Amino acid sequence: MIERELVIVGGGPSGMAAAIAARENGVKDILLLERDQYLGGILNQCVHTGFGLEYFKEVLTGPEYADRFIKKIRGLPDIEISLRSFAVGMTGDKVVTFLKPGRMERVKARAIIMATGCREKTREMVHIAGTRPSGIFSAGFAQKLINIEGLLPGKEVVIVGSGDIGLIMARRFVLEGAKVSGVVEIQGQSRGLVRNIVQCIEDFDIPIYFNHKISRIYGRDRVEALDAVRVDENFNEISGTKFALKCDTILMSVGLIPENELIEMAGVAIDRKTNSPVSEELNKTSVPGIFVCGNSFKVYDIVDSVTRDSLAAGKLAAEYLGRARA
Numbered sequence: 001m002i003e004r005e006l007v008i009v010g011g012g013p014s015g016m017a018a019a020i021a022a023r024e025n026g027v028k029d030i031l032l033l034e035r036d037q038y039l040g041g042i043l044n045q046c047v048h049t050g051f052g053l054e055y056f057k058e059v060l061t062g063p064e065y066a067d068r069f070i071k072k073i074r075g076l077p078d079i080e081i082s083l084r085s086f087a088v089g090m091t092g093d094k095v096v097t098f099l100k101p102g103r104m105e106r107v108k109a110r111a112i113i114m115a116t117g118c119r120e121k122t123r124e125m126v127h128i129a130g131t132r133p134s135g136i137f138s139a140g141f142a143q144k145l146i147n148i149e150g151l152l153p154g155k156e157v158v159i160v161g162s163g164d165i166g167l168i169m170a171r172r173f174v175l176e177g178a179k180v181s182g183v184v185e186i187q188g189q190s191r192g193l194v195r196n197i198v199q200c201i202e203d204f205d206i207p208i209y210f211n212h213k214i215s216r217i218y219g220r221d222r223v224e225a226l227d228a229v230r231v232d233e234n235f236n237e238i239s240g241t242k243f244a245l246k247c248d249t250i251l252m253s254v255g256l257i258p259e260n261e262l263i264e265m266a267g268v269a270i271d272r273k274t275n276s277p278v279s280e281e282l283n284k285t286s287v288p289g290i291f292v293c294g295n296s297f298k299v300y301d302i303v304d305s306v307t308r309d310s311l312a313a314g315k316l317a318a319e320y321l322g323r324a325r326a
Helices: 013-024 041-045 062-074 139-147 164-175 194-204 261-265 303-325
Strands: 002-009 030-033 049-051 079-082 086-090 095-100 103-114 118-120 136-138 156-160 179-185 208-210 212-218 225-230 243-246 249-252 256-258 290-292
Touching (some): 013 041, 041 062, 049 062, 062 079, 103 303, 136 139, 139 164, 290 303
Parallel strands (some): 002 030, 136 249
16 A cells, blocks of 8 residues: 555546645645546536636636646646546545556545545436436536537437536537527526526527426437426426426436545545535545545535635645644
């Protein structure tokens, strides 16, 4: 088992920012684990603009934003980047087990920063009745299929929920020649950024149904249609308001869940409502020396805020290691 001063799990914007800040604050033995074959995380599939407005004072795409940090981190000494390294276990005494192609490794760290991000909620988590046909995707997965794999998941789409990824994907499908029959949102207003409502929905004349929910999905092999219905302030269906929307594809954009199973395995206290670490201070957890940053600490609206707070996580880890050496 190898030993390292600082191990960072996750090579997206939060993990890279934390690594850079830790190195700049004096940590000289850093191992960064990333399960994908590239650094950048979710930014690699976000080809739309809108990134960097606060941090860089520029309008960038996701890959452009990530590239700024990739170039910087690769130019710093003492940071080892281990790609295709999937963390599968962690203990309270800071031992991380991870898989690489063909082998399993373990590393003992003096401090750990977890930057594992979020996963999307699924259809099953919002309890939509009906059949279980193909053609139901999370919005983020559909984004990857189009922007990374070059595949169009469907031709007639309904978006369930108005999170930012769903709004952006409504526009993306239209630009690819598909029809977006509507966005169905159970709340009275969007959960996404105002700019995404304007640029992705209003500018493309896509119908958005607030105070509505999906009551049933139809289709045997592939999605064929769904029923939408208006709801009251308690989210109960209002009689006589049901209508059908024809579609072959449904995108779920109903929220994100921080990926924190590893820190829970290590004994970190977890808030069961949010799946975030219980903490009174930014980036800290109930276990000294285990820090969490980015969307795995809390769900952020914009990546510029992720970067800002993740830089603080790197500095916190450096301070912790400095005290440990004293």
